Amino acid sequence: MRLKIQPARTPLSGTYRPPGDKSVSHRAAIFGGLAEGETEIHGFLDSADTRATLEAMRVLGADVSQSGGVILMRGGQLRAPAGDLDLGNSGTGMRLLAGALAGRPDLSGASLRLVGDESLSTRPMGRIIEPLRAMGADIDSVDGHAPLTLRPRALRGIRYEQPMASAQVKSALLLAGLSAEGATEVVEPGISRDHTERMLPAFGAQLLWGDCQCRLDGPQKLQGTVCRVPGDLSSAAFVLAATLLVDGSTVELIEVGLNPTRDGVLRILEAMGASVERTMVSSGEGEPAGHLRVRPGNLRGVDIESEWVPLAIDEFPVLMALAARAAGTTRIRGAEELRVKESDRLAVMCRELSKLGVQVREYPDGADIAGGPVRGGRVDSHGDHRIAMSLAVLGLVAEAPVEIENAQWIRTSYPGFVDDMRALGAEMEWSSG
Numbered sequence: 001m002r003l004k005i006q007p008a009r010t011p012l013s014g015t016y017r018p019p020g021d022k023s024v025s026h027r028a029a030i031f032g033g034l035a036e037g038e039t040e041i042h043g044f045l046d047s048a049d050t051r052a053t054l055e056a057m058r059v060l061g062a063d064v065s066q067s068g069g070v071i072l073m074r075g076g077q078l079r080a081p082a083g084d085l086d087l088g089n090s091g092t093g094m095r096l097l098a099g100a101l102a103g104r105p106d107l108s109g110a111s112l113r114l115v116g117d118e119s120l121s122t123r124p125m126g127r128i129i130e131p132l133r134a135m136g137a138d139i140d141s142v143d144g145h146a147p148l149t150l151r152p153r154a155l156r157g158i159r160y161e162q163p164m165a166s167a168q169v170k171s172a173l174l175l176a177g178l179s180a181e182g183a184t185e186v187v188e189p190g191i192s193r194d195h196t197e198r199m200l201p202a203f204g205a206q207l208l209w210g211d212c213q214c215r216l217d218g219p220q221k222l223q224g225t226v227c228r229v230p231g232d233l234s235s236a237a238f239v240l241a242a243t244l245l246v247d248g249s250t251v252e253l254i255e256v257g258l259n260p261t262r263d264g265v266l267r268i269l270e271a272m273g274a275s276v277e278r279t280m281v282s283s284g285e286g287e288p289a290g291h292l293r294v295r296p297g298n299l300r301g302v303d304i305e306s307e308w309v310p311l312a313i314d315e316f317p318v319l320m321a322l323a324a325r326a327a328g329t330t331r332i333r334g335a336e337e338l339r340v341k342e343s344d345r346l347a348v349m350c351r352e353l354s355k356l357g358v359q360v361r362e363y364p365d366g367a368d369i370a371g372g373p374v375r376g377g378r379v380d381s382h383g384d385h386r387i388a389m390s391l392a393v394l395g396l397v398a399e400a401p402v403e404i405e406n407a408q409w410i411r412t413s414y415p416g417f418v419d420d421m422r423a424l425g426a427e428m429e430w431s432s433g
């Protein structure tokens with residue numbers, strides 16, 4: 001499908017609560033299926049990716065129901081499915097499930113096949129396969145890519161030093177460690193998201209974490225709990241960007257997840273000259289959340305260094321869109337990880353921005369983006385939801401309408417994006433042409 005965006009004629013305004021956090025929703029579904037007893041999940045993101053993870057847990061034997069917007073799960077005892085576990089487009093779901101299932105004693109003797117769509121089947125899985133095999137996992141792939149075939153068996157804990165910080169690799173190993181004998185330790189060269197470390201204790205697990213390392217002594221069993229999913233900062237980033245781009249806009253964002261290991265987008269916005277006001281509403285154990293206000297102003301280009309990359313890895317497409325309208329040049333380095341997402345986000349964003357008249361130069365690990373006027377025109381999402389939404393936001397300040405081909409991929413992570421943007425005053429329209 002095609003999405004057409006008209007240049008904004010009036011400021012955006014309103015109060016906005018982003019959909020549930022995607023990363024937390026994936027983990028809640030997996031943990032709830034592994035846990036004994038009942039788990040209540042409030043604020044679960046209803047998207048194609050998260051539904052795929054939830055459905056995989058149901059196929060594995062978890063009882064899943066919904067009541068008044070709350071997901072109810074009863075798990076603890078898994079069974080081998082009759083067919084494949086289809087994770088669709090969800091790399092998080094596949095990588096975390098591979099770790100969670102590799103050593104499950106209730107699946108011993110089974111052969112499990114984890115599959116995904118064409119995009120997921122191109123993403124690297126060797127980064128989890130190597131350390132899982134070191135723990136004793138029996139796991140096969142197709143040249144380091146999905147489909148993955150698992151034959152669960154007894155695992156042993158290991159100490160693993162990651163070559164690059166990755167929350168998904170870390171989480172896969174910690175979940176494998178729940179079934180392993182002995183200590184599973186993960187050491188990272190830098191900070192990565194700590195959703196798993198924050199959530200596991202709520203499900204009764206004991207682990208030590210901090211200073212880029214964590215340790216879990218296995219085996220351990222999870223217990224059902226009440227899990228509250230905050231609003232997704234990655235989704236909120238598109239509204240933040242739109243508010244900053246469209247002159248005179250005033251939007252209040254409420255109940256947004258403000259985990260300090262993934263708030264890099266806010267730090268980068270501040271470095272670019274944005275005023276970001278945070279009001280915390282929950283903190284301490286679990287996921288911190290709060291309200292946000294940003295004020296439109298004179299954005300300037302900045303040098304985004306490699307240490308900021310893991311803290312804002314999902315927000316770089318929209319940051320690149322913002323950079324197209326910032327004064328001066330924005331330089332991104334150390335972001336080669338963007339090449340192995342749903343698309344090669346560095347290459348795709350550079351290509352599509354150039355179609356709109358933006359001056360860009362691509363590098364192996366980043367890009368230089370010169371701010372200036374943005375023409376209208378036709379661009380393509382290349383099957384990537386964040387590319388589509390980032391270009392849609394930029395279209396609000398283009399000189400003429402912007403049309404995005406293959407924009408339907410937005411629905412994999414944020415089905416309500418267009419409706420939410422319309423509610424704030426943006427003019428966006430779907431068409432099947």
